[in-house]
Structures are given as C-alpha cells and as structure tokens.
Amino acid sequence: MDIFHHILKQYWGYDTFRPLQEDIIKSITNGDDTLGLMPTGGGKSLTFQVPAMAKEGICLVVTPLIALMKDQVDNLKKRDIKASAIYSGLMRDEINITLDNCIFGGTKFLYISPERLGTDxxxxxxxxxxxxxxxxxEAHCISQWGYDFRPSYLNISEIRQLLPETPILALTATATPEVADDIQKRLLFKKKNLFQKSFKRDNLVYVVRQAEDKEQQLLxxxxxxxxxxxxxxxxxxxTQEYSELLVKNGISASxxxxxxxLEVKDKRQKLWTNGExxxxxxxxxxxxxIDKPDVRLVVHMDAPDSLEAYYQEAGRAGRDGKKAFAVLLWSNNDNVRLKRSISVSFPEKDKILAVYEALGNFFQLAVGSGFGMVYDFNLPLFCxxxxMNMMTVFNSLKILQRAGYLEFTEELQLSAKVHFITRRDDLYKFQxxxxxxxxxxKLLLRSYTGLFTEYVPINEELLAKRMNTNRDAIYQNLVKLGKLGIIKYIPQKKTPLISYTTSREDSKYITLPKEVYKDRKEQYEQRISSVIDYGTSNHICRSKLLLRYFGQTQSDNCGFCDVCQSxxxxxxxxxxxxxxxxxIVDKLQSSALTYDDLVIALKSPQDELSKVLRWMEEYQMIIENEDGQLELLDEQSK
Structure with missing residues (x-):
C-alpha cells in the first residue's frame, strides 16, 4: 500500500480512489501545476487533502465559499487534522493568532478567502x-470568461510569486474549454496540464417538463x-410555500x-442527510x-441563469452511481423572466455610480479614505x-466588486467565539x-479544545442547555468574563459585509472597464440564451446538449431523457x-431535397426514414418549402 492509499484509508476510511483522483494526486506530487476539472460529487477535496497530508508543511486552500470553508474545516478537525480558516469579518486579533498558528502551531490546512490574499x-x-x-x-472565478468571475482571485498570482517552488492545484466542477485555458494562464501555470473527467453522467436522467401548473407537476x-x-x-x-405544499400532501419536507x-440550517440539513x-x-x-450520495431526484422549479449552475445543482442527484432524475419545470414565464434578468443583473451605469456614491455616504467615508475597511452592511436599511431598488443595489455591488472597488459578502453568519487570554494557573485562582x-x-474547558491557543467557535444554545439556563444568561456571563480580562469573546453575528479594496473615489472617476461591464453583459446574454435553448428545445438529447455546451461535441444520445423517450x-x-x-441533417445542411431525393441519397429503410422525418417535422426541425423540398429550420441541429 503506497502512502496515498494509506492516508486515504487511515483518515477517510476508503480503500480506493475515485476516477481521476489518483492521477491528479500523482501530478501534484511530481510538482506539476495541475487543473482538475471534476463534475460535482467527483471528490475534488481529496485531491489536495491527501497529497498535502503526505508532505511536511501546510496546504493553503483558496475558496470564496465561506459555508463550504467552515464545513471542510469542521470535517478535517473531526478526523484529528488541524485546520483553520480566514475570511472577511474576522477580527484582526483572530487573524493574527490563526496565521501565527500556521507558522508555529502545526496547522495542516489553512482555508482562506481570496480577498484576504491581498492584505499586507x-x-x-x-x-x-x-x-x-x-x-x-472554484477556480473558474479567476477567469473573466467564467460565469462567476471575482477580481480578488487575481491576488493568487501575487501569492505564486511569493511561493515560486510551491505547486498549484486548481479545481472546478464546471468550465468551458475557453475558461479552462484562461484559468491556467491567469494562475501562471508553467505548462498546460489539464485532467478532465467527462461531464457525462450515465446514471442521471435529464428531463424538461413543460408546466404551467408547476405545483401539481411537482407533486x-x-x-x-x-x-x-x-x-x-x-x-x-x-422555499416556505413549496415545503408547506408538500407537507399538506403528506410528504415529509422542510x-x-x-x-x-445557523442552528436551524444545521438541524434541517442533518435531518435531511439522515433521511428523517x-x-x-x-x-x-x-x-x-454537502455529500449525500443517495439523492434520487433534483427538481428545479425555476431555471437558473446559467447551464453551469444548473449542471452543478442537478449533479447533486445520484452521486452513488444509481439511477437518479434531474427535472426542470419550464413555462413561458421562465423565458420572460430570464430575458428580463439581463437588465436587472446589469443596471445602467449611472445607477451603479449612484449606488457607489450613496454607499460612501452611508458609511460616512470621506473621499480618499476607507481602504481595507470592513463594514457590516444593512441592505434593507440602505435601500x-x-x-433604491434592492436588486439594483445588489447587482450594482456585484459589478463594483468585479471592477475591483469593493468586496461584497452576502449574509455572512459567524459563530460566537472564545479565546482564553489568561494563563492556566491564573485562571484557576480566578475560579x-x-x-x-x-x-x-469548567463547561467551556470540557466542551472545547484549543481555547488557550486560538479563537474557538462555541454554541451558546448548547452551553445554556447544559447549564440549565437561557442563551442570554450565557451571553451576559461571557461579556463579563471578557471585561474582566479572562477571555476574548466575539458574539455571534449575521450580516452582509462591505470591504473597501481601494480608497473611496469621487464617483465621477469610477470606471467600469469593457471586460467588467459590456463584455460580461454579452457573456451573460449568451448564457441566458443557452438556458432558454435547453428549456425550450425538444429535439436534441438533454445530455448531449449539456455536453456540447461544455465542449464535448462527440457524444451519443443518452437514451433516457425526455427527448430520447420521445x-x-x-x-x-x-x-x-x-x-x-x-x-438527414448532414444531407440537408448543404441543400434542400425532396423526400424522394432523400430516400435515394440515404441507405436507410424507407419506413424508418419516414418515422424520423415525421418526428423531425413535428418538432419543427425541418419544413417543406414551396418547391416541395425539405429544409432544416433549427441551427442547433447542425
């Protein structure tokens, strides 16, 4: 057994790697910069966790998803692997202690948000x-061609220059060929090195249902x-309306x-994961x-605004390899809403500038100040x-973020944290x-480890239950201990955050580069068009259409989707x-032909040819022109 399989078995309990995992691990071990393109559920995290465990030193993990960051840190700690995380909203003291522990404290994994990479x-x-x-x-975030570009990811190239001998592993579930090339270029790969698992999911049946009454269709x-x-x-x-509908119809739902x-989300997630x-x-x-392998069905009541997002979300079904269904309920309203979302997602430039100006006034920031500042942001109060319209503000902030003026973190939920700052013998005297x-x-020391070396997340509800009191009493006592110099206490907080990545500018000097606004808007329009094509086409295999979008042009019909069933x-x-x-398509691409000409040109039996032609006419792929010739109607069929 080699060291990688030994680590895999010891810490994760698996005997073998999934397809592509071992290839990526070997590439990284050889010191090669590597891009791993692995669909949702492919086990991306193990491709860096296993090789990092096999070597001395620490692994830096850059991710924009704070919920995922905290989830992975918790999972590693459960396996007795020391991990920590740094993201917007942490106090400077917390960050200092965490970084010092990474230098001296044996931390194996440091998860960090991209905007923190650029700090001195x-x-x-x-x-x-x-x-x-x-x-x-989420390496696609570094590409301006990607569906979720984040300027803070560009800070990674600076870190590469500080760590020139450290190999890089970039991972994403969804990337077109253009985006994959751009990722490697922007991450300064020494040479192109892509490991790609096919986007095809043989066990996943894609279905689009035309549905004006979506509630009944869902049931x-x-x-x-x-x-x-x-x-x-x-x-x-x-979420509330549909879960109540299901419960009323005798279906267990939440x-x-x-x-x-946070505690409500954790509880519901656990009940669902456990099958309750x-x-x-x-x-x-x-x-x-979330890695629940036995999900049999994913239903989208509304179409997402990109096929990347749809593929990721649909791909949460059937991770155990058994048959599962991904169903999109589509109506004419979806078509209208998606087209309308273009103007909503890209407000007029004067509105974006007005949001930026108002934001500075809201935080009482003078022009030329604010660089590096982080503010709690009450979006409803601001609007x-x-x-101002809330969606206009929300999308303006996203565009200002892409332009590099600020970072907007949506509804960050931070657990309460405690760090003992008194020595153990002095603490005993105090007690x-x-x-x-x-x-x-005593309860804190029994319930949590590491309290003397770092800020440790605590559950005030649980502490209150164990002490037979209420949460407010726990809060008040922790505040008092903080004032007495025994601990440092950070109460639980739930708020969006605004971080200024440059000093506040006079709004007349704010520029929205072509690649940030005009190009992005055009790319968004193309993505919307692709989603509409997916929802409205009824003559191209669903799997084939998705694979084509991701650059896999040579694929067969799946045989199971609604189109293949027809x-x-x-x-x-x-x-x-x-x-x-x-x-038929190949013949009609060059010129229109009569039915008799097609029969002569093609070697297929006439009755079989007739069936296919009738089907293609029914689904408006071909039409008979005034000269009695058949011609192609749909460009996609080409």
Missing amino acids: LFQEKVKQMNVNLLAID NIINKVPGSAVVYVRNRKK SFHAGMP IRIIVSTNAFGMG KSYR VANEDFDQLI MKKTNLSVEQFGSIQQQ
Whole structure:
C-alpha cells in the first residue's frame, strides 16, 4: 500500500480512489501545476487533502465559499487534522493568532478567502510558512470568461510569486474549454496540464417538463420517484410555500435558505442527510459541500441563469452511481423572466455610480479614505434610506466588486467565539475567587479544545442547555468574563459585509472597464440564451446538449431523457433514430431535397426514414418549402 492509499484509508476510511483522483494526486506530487476539472460529487477535496497530508508543511486552500470553508474545516478537525480558516469579518486579533498558528502551531490546512490574499498582513506571514501546496477551489472565478468571475482571485498570482517552488492545484466542477485555458494562464501555470473527467453522467436522467401548473407537476413527480430529493426555487419565500405544499400532501419536507439562523440550517440539513426528512426545498444556498450520495431526484422549479449552475445543482442527484432524475419545470414565464434578468443583473451605469456614491455616504467615508475597511452592511436599511431598488443595489455591488472597488459578502453568519487570554494557573485562582463563573469556565474547558491557543467557535444554545439556563444568561456571563480580562469573546453575528479594496473615489472617476461591464453583459446574454435553448428545445438529447455546451461535441444520445423517450415512440432504438437523424441533417445542411431525393441519397429503410422525418417535422426541425423540398429550420441541429 503506497502512502496515498494509506492516508486515504487511515483518515477517510476508503480503500480506493475515485476516477481521476489518483492521477491528479500523482501530478501534484511530481510538482506539476495541475487543473482538475471534476463534475460535482467527483471528490475534488481529496485531491489536495491527501497529497498535502503526505508532505511536511501546510496546504493553503483558496475558496470564496465561506459555508463550504467552515464545513471542510469542521470535517478535517473531526478526523484529528488541524485546520483553520480566514475570511472577511474576522477580527484582526483572530487573524493574527490563526496565521501565527500556521507558522508555529502545526496547522495542516489553512482555508482562506481570496480577498484576504491581498492584505499586507497575510503576504508577510505566508513567507514564513512552509507551504507544500496551493489549492484553488472554484477556480473558474479567476477567469473573466467564467460565469462567476471575482477580481480578488487575481491576488493568487501575487501569492505564486511569493511561493515560486510551491505547486498549484486548481479545481472546478464546471468550465468551458475557453475558461479552462484562461484559468491556467491567469494562475501562471508553467505548462498546460489539464485532467478532465467527462461531464457525462450515465446514471442521471435529464428531463424538461413543460408546466404551467408547476405545483401539481411537482407533486406528480415526487410521488412517482421514491427517495430523497432536493427542490430548488428562486427565492426564500418560495422555499416556505413549496415545503408547506408538500407537507399538506403528506410528504415529509422542510425549507432551507441562507437567511435562516445557523442552528436551524444545521438541524434541517442533518435531518435531511439522515433521511428523517425526505425533501429539502431550497434556494441555491443549499448543496455546497454537502455529500449525500443517495439523492434520487433534483427538481428545479425555476431555471437558473446559467447551464453551469444548473449542471452543478442537478449533479447533486445520484452521486452513488444509481439511477437518479434531474427535472426542470419550464413555462413561458421562465423565458420572460430570464430575458428580463439581463437588465436587472446589469443596471445602467449611472445607477451603479449612484449606488457607489450613496454607499460612501452611508458609511460616512470621506473621499480618499476607507481602504481595507470592513463594514457590516444593512441592505434593507440602505435601500430605504436612499430609496433604491434592492436588486439594483445588489447587482450594482456585484459589478463594483468585479471592477475591483469593493468586496461584497452576502449574509455572512459567524459563530460566537472564545479565546482564553489568561494563563492556566491564573485562571484557576480566578475560579476559586469567583464561584459564579466557575461552572461556565469548567463547561467551556470540557466542551472545547484549543481555547488557550486560538479563537474557538462555541454554541451558546448548547452551553445554556447544559447549564440549565437561557442563551442570554450565557451571553451576559461571557461579556463579563471578557471585561474582566479572562477571555476574548466575539458574539455571534449575521450580516452582509462591505470591504473597501481601494480608497473611496469621487464617483465621477469610477470606471467600469469593457471586460467588467459590456463584455460580461454579452457573456451573460449568451448564457441566458443557452438556458432558454435547453428549456425550450425538444429535439436534441438533454445530455448531449449539456455536453456540447461544455465542449464535448462527440457524444451519443443518452437514451433516457425526455427527448430520447420521445424518439423511442417511433419504435426505433435511440441509436437507430440518432443515426438516421444525423444522416438527414448532414444531407440537408448543404441543400434542400425532396423526400424522394432523400430516400435515394440515404441507405436507410424507407419506413424508418419516414418515422424520423415525421418526428423531425413535428418538432419543427425541418419544413417543406414551396418547391416541395425539405429544409432544416433549427441551427442547433447542425
């Protein structure tokens, strides 16, 4: 058994790697910069966790997903692997202690948000660390061609220059060929090195249902497909409405969205993961970092605004390799809403500048100040104060973030944290002299480790339950211990954050470069068009259409999606049908032909050819012109 399999077995309990994992690990071990393109559920995290465990030093993991960051840190700690995280919203003291522990304290994994990479503090400290691997999750965020470009990812190239001998592993679940090339270029790969798993999911059946009554369709589908399911909806209100609909119809369900208290989300996620709740109805906040292999069904009540997002969310079904379904419920309203989302996502430039100006006034920032400052941001209050539309503000902030003026972190939920700053012998004397605090101090020390070396997340609800008191009493006592100099206490906080990455500018000097606004808007329009094509086309295999979008142009019909099922109604196999259809398309591409000319040109039996032609006419792929000739209608069929 080699060291990688030994580590895999010892810490994760697996005997073998999944496809592609071992290839990526060997590439990294050879010191080669590597891009791993692995669809959702492919086990990306093990490709950096295993090789990092096999070498001396620390692994830096860059990710923009704070929820995923905290989840992975918790999972590593459960395996007795020391890990920590740094992201916006932490106090400077917390960050200092965490970084010092990375230098001296044996920390094996440091998860860090991309905006923290550019700080002087981090760049000074990282030079003192023995970094054995730089892992970049969600690597598509570095590409201006990607669907979720983040300027802070460009800071990674600076870190590369500080760590010239450290190999880099970039990972993403979704990237077109253009984006994959751009990732390697921007991360300063010494040579191109891509490991790609096919986007094809043989066990996942893609289905689009035309549905004006989506509620009834949802009930029909869930009653037909047994097992665990995720239902994705567009907004928080809908999570509650649809979960109540399911419960009223005798189906075990619960709602989930980013605005819920952390303990509520954790509880619901655990109930669903353990199978005590069958259906979770959620916004796209649900799913990142969640590895439940036996999900049999993912339903999208509303279409996402990109096929990348759809592929990732749909791909949470069937990770165990068994048959599963990904269903998109589509109506004419989806078409209208998606087209309208273009103007919503890209407000007029004067509105974006107005948001930036108002933001500076809201924080009482003078022009030329604010660089590096982080502010709690009350979005509803801001919109009310300046009479602005919430979606206009939200999307303007995203564009200003892409332009490099600020970072906008949505609804960050930070657990309460405690760090003991008194020495153990002095703490004992304090406990003897202050009996009122003794029980709480003992409970903290019994419940959590590392309290003397770092800030440790605590659960105030759990502490209150164990002490037979209420949460407020725990809070008040922790505040008092803080004032007495025994601990440093950071209360739980839930708020969006605004971080200024440059000093406040006079708004007339704010520029939105072509690649940030105009180019991005055009790319967004193309992505919207691709989603509409997916939702409205009824003559191209769903799997084939998705694979084509991701650059896999040579693929067969899946044989299971709704389009392939309609082909089977001709009493031809999907293979037969696909072959004849392709022959017809090839012939009609060059010129229109009569039916008789086609029969002569093609060698297929006439009855089979007739069935395929009738099907293609029914689904408006071909039409008979005034001269009685058949010609192609749909460009996609080419």
